[in-house]
Amino acid sequence: MNATEEPNVTASQPATDPKSQPDASGHGHGKLSVGLTARHIQFIALGSAIGTGLFYASADAIRLAGPAVLLAYVVAGLAVFMVMRALGEMALRDPSRGGSFGYYARRYLGPSAGFLIGWMFIIEMLVVAIADVTAISIYLARWWPHVPSWVWIVGVILLVTGLNLIHVKVFGETEFWLSIIKVGAIIAMIVGGLAIMIFHIGQPGSVPPGVNNLVDHGGFAPTGVLGILLSFAVVVFAFGGVETLGTASAEVQDPHRNLPRAINTIPWRILLFYVLSIGVILCLIPWTDIDGENSPFVQIFDVLGIAAAGDLLNIVAITASFSALNADSFAIGRMLHGLAAQGDAPKKLGETNKRGVPFAAVIMVAGALVVGLILNAVVEEGLFMIVASIATYATVFVWLMILISHIAMTHKIRRGEIEQGPFQAPGGLMSTYLAAAFMVMVIVLFAFDASTVPALIVGLVGTVVLVAVELLVVRPRRRQLHLD
Template sequence: MSSSSELDGPRPNGDVQQLATSNPEHEKTALSRGLTTRHIQFIALGSAIGTGLFLGSAGAIQMAGPAVLLAYLASGAAVYMVMRALGEMSLRDPLKGGSFSRYAHEHLGSTVGFTMGWLFILEMLVVAMADVTAFATYLGRWFPAVPAWAWIVLAISLVTLLNMVHVKVFGETEFWLSTIKVLAVIAMIVAGIFILIFHLGSPTGAPTGVQNLWDHGGFAPNGIMGVLFSLTIVVFAFGGVETLGLASAEAKDPGKAVPRAIKTIPVRILLFYIGAVGVMLCLAPWSDITSETSPFVQIFDLVGLPAAADVLNFIVVTAAFSGLNGVTFSIGRMLHGLAELGDAPRRLAHTSGRGTPVAAILMVAVALGVVLVLGLIIPEGVFMMVASIASFATVFVWLLILASHIAMKRRIARGEIEQGPFPVPMWPFASWAAVLFIVGVIVLLGIDEPSRPALIVGAVTTALLVVIERLVRHRRASHQG
């Protein structure tokens, strides 16, 4: 258990590792290193390609028009800097693991580390609720007689088992699920280009071609504010890339796997998003792309693909299950990291003989069940207010990751700790630009009326977590004093 002095303020390098190793049962808390470079790359890639692209891109297009492509570029650049910051922190001392709350503990203090870790867990629980609900809903298209709760129980049971066996099983599962998603996006882009070349028509019957990028009110029909407000939707399409930081703790060769994933994944993500959305915008006027029907279904219909809706249904089911699988992994590893730091029950830090945090994963399964039951019994309006924490938490966690990295770089400059092997590019300008971008998105959440509840609920939740951490620290100090 941590002392009061350990919980006060930033710790010098090594103290966090000492906190984890000082327990006599440390050998039972070590995670397995079973993820290959291939696993790491597809975990990071798959976590950022989900239902937000397949079904949710229409909302951002309606806000910004074709200029939404600029919003994806800007968001992708900021996310790249977040990933580079995570990479530098994780590779500077790979033995500490990849729980980014640990970095906040070390460089910003225990209060920030505690708050970041639990805010991330709450965010992921809400995302899991959306994923498992989508899984049940879309399977209901094929099996209407099966109650939704049966699919939900099946999904939670499967991801729990997959995560409990061995991290390599999780990595292999994510590799194949992510491969399906990636192939679906590539197929959509190729089909769209085929339609454009052979003039097969558009999903809405309007003329096709690159002129659709500027013919209908201009490239930015709703002006600069439309582009800015679209960022409040676009940034969440990249949510989940933080999983890379958590997975790095279990890479067989983090020095090779993490840099390779970070250097290639952002480019691939941008290609997939820019390519897919760009093709959509060339196939139809932006004003005709609505959320009523997925653009993917419309495109597959045009090329004569039989049962286009069923194909998309399969892709979305896969994406939802992959998302739930990744969320279970992420929460389990974050709980494990928090437990090692004393910010969660110590029991959750224990691992099996295969190096899997079984207790933490079982806790995730219980939490998922509780969240889903609450979603059924709490009035929808109230629950949606609570669920909006995910919108705020995504960008706020990114901001704290960048802040932890900046604090670490300052300590390096003062000679307190050594520079790691994977420094961020264009330091400090690119890092501070990413910080300003994320702060701007948070401000936009408050300005934009539909997203304002996300900022309010998120800020209140963050404040409550700070108070809880202070109370826990005071209680520990009282018991030890």
């Protein structure tokens, strides 16, 4: 099948049959189980996108842009919304396909693009997952400092692997309740912060709280336009993971009804949580008081007089990291399953167990986490952090490839090669081009901040390596199997 052929649009068809289905190569490829409801998919992307980026990394964004970071979150949120709408339009043309945007890039840009975006996404999610599981062990050390960290790490990997090996509905239910805890904590912080300002409870910063703190300390944009631009690298990464919703399209009940709902509401919910929570923090605490040594959220809980504020925040942090790890592991497994169907990964990774779960792909994720954590322990920390910074680059790269795939699909529609799908992105090609230009700008901006230069270097090198692997190894194999 060549890259210009359009798959038949299939509505919500049951995929609970565990028997292998032949893929393009004639090899058995297992069907994923349909078990995710509307509320499940609403929280899968939330689980991955709301985590360390909000609870801790937001301090770095504030340091770069001051109160104007709120504007950066709004602009980035609009761009991410366009990414999700573009992904949604492609997904609803063929919701039964696993692997999602890897499949769409292959369909509209060619096999090489499908390989590149698929494996770049896996690298992104894997690095973030390693960071999450490591963070959990650090959080648990607060209560049990004498327990070796590897004990917690092994336990967390076994737990998340077990959850991903059970029926997808169990995963969805777990992610729903974990995300509820995170969202609840954010809402509590927002309400608590407003209570501090309205009822004058304590003084969390060096000056009295109030909206005036947004402009009294050097102005709304104290670091200028350059500061706002540089903050985009941190801000965009904070939204990273929202695209994991796309990898769940093959397991959603009634996708033509539930996917549009999730795609339309999730970016706005995430944006609302980020802007409201950080806006409240900046009203309570002058941006100059936020040094990044502690989470800005800690000061809010402390000033509210909660006796176990530190322990409470630690529980929320553990929940946030485990939720993100759970969602990331799910997304990696499903992407591997999709890549296997296209001949871009070993065919074993496309097989499913009797519950419709890609068990080999899930086990591979667990193995990769173990290898990554061993490297984390033996490699010099500074070197490992430089390698880990590829996650930032990979996030933006994946979004850019989704937008380019959508542009290619739209041109095919305009030329009459394929029909218009049931779910159109707003603003036509212009909005997609603007969002793509924004992503390119973010990548270029990596070169202007010492903290993001490693992400650019490692990201570009990683891209070259993936291209070389595709040209020298994967493409000849696909030709042998007649998959190109």
